[in-house]
Amino acid sequence: MSLIFSQYHEGSPLPPAFYEMPALEVAPRLIGHTLVRHTEDGDIRCRIVETESYGGIEDKGSHAYGGRRTARTEVMFSQGGVAYIYLIYGMYHCLNVVTGAINDPQAVLIRAVEPLTPDDEALMRKYRNAAAKKPVDLSGGPGKLCRALRIDKSLNCQSLLGPKGSLWIEAGRPLTNDAIMQTPRINIAYAEEYADKPWRFFLRDNPFVPLLHKNVTAFK
Template identity: 85%
Template sequence: MSLTLSQYHEGSPLPPAFYEMTALEAAPLLLGHTLVRRTEEGDIRCRIVETESYGGVEDKGCHAYGGRRTARTEVMFGRGGIAYIYLIYGMYHCLNVVTGAINDPQAVLIRAVAPLTPEDETLMRKYRNTAVKKPVDLSGGPGKLCRGLRIDKSLNGQSLLERGGPLWIEAGRPLTNDVIMQSPRINIAYAEEYAAKPWRFFLRDNPYVPLLDKNVTAFK
């Protein structure tokens, strides 16, 4: 069964309707699509290979849990199809895709990406500016991919709908369910009973995805 929606033409920006889904619906569906970052040195295209869902006021792992509305979370309350970017540990940026309806805070964390071409990888290595011995070192983690793509808070609230901006998402090739795995999300012990929810999704055996969790199951 094809998981990604077949009406999306490969290479075309994902349409606004895609982002009307909840984060839990959109997180596995974003796998295989292409994140594009435009820089002064050229566009970098990467396949999205790992995501996590942070959905709504009920999710204790979500920044907007309980309807928490702050200067940081305000962008999550907007219409789906924009970027939510924040800083963790005072040094690492994280890229999230806002989904859902206005005033329903939903977001998908992009945890790992894979460059599509050697040229994309070369530019990412340059921006990472650190030793990269294996694929996971390049962009296997939200902070790593943001450094490799030069993504920071200046892009917070940026639309992801239009080709030619600094950041957008294009349709990739359809996937089938059997290449997708899921597990609990990473480093959210504070989320209590929500910490065990299998809301992390990733492509099986992809070298850019760190395993991190032994409690892995096939996507259902």
């Protein structure tokens, strides 16, 4: 069974209908697609290899839990297909893909990406401006990938639907379910009964993905 719908042609921007699905459906389906960052030095293309789902006002791990509507979370209440970018610890940006319908706050956190070519990797290393001896050190974490792709809050609310902007997502090669693994999400003990939901997804045996959790199962 393919997670990626056959009508998505490799290299074409994902259509609006893709983002209309709930976050829990979009999160595993984003694995294998291509995140593109346009810069003055050229476009950087990366394969999305790890995601987390944060869906709906009932999810105690979500910034919008209980319908919390603030200046920061307002973008989560948008129509799916835009970027939600926030700062953690006062220094690390995190990139999220807003999904679902208007006023139903859902988002998918992009946790890790893999550069597609040596040229993509070279630009990412330049922007990362830090020693990255292992693949996971380059872009294996939401803060790391945002630094490697020069993603910050200036791109908050950016449409992800096409190549006219600075950030978008293109269809990658189809994957089968057995290529995807899942675990509980990372560092959300505060989410109580939602902390153990297996809503983190990643590409099996990918060197850019930090394991970080012992409870790993195949995607169902």
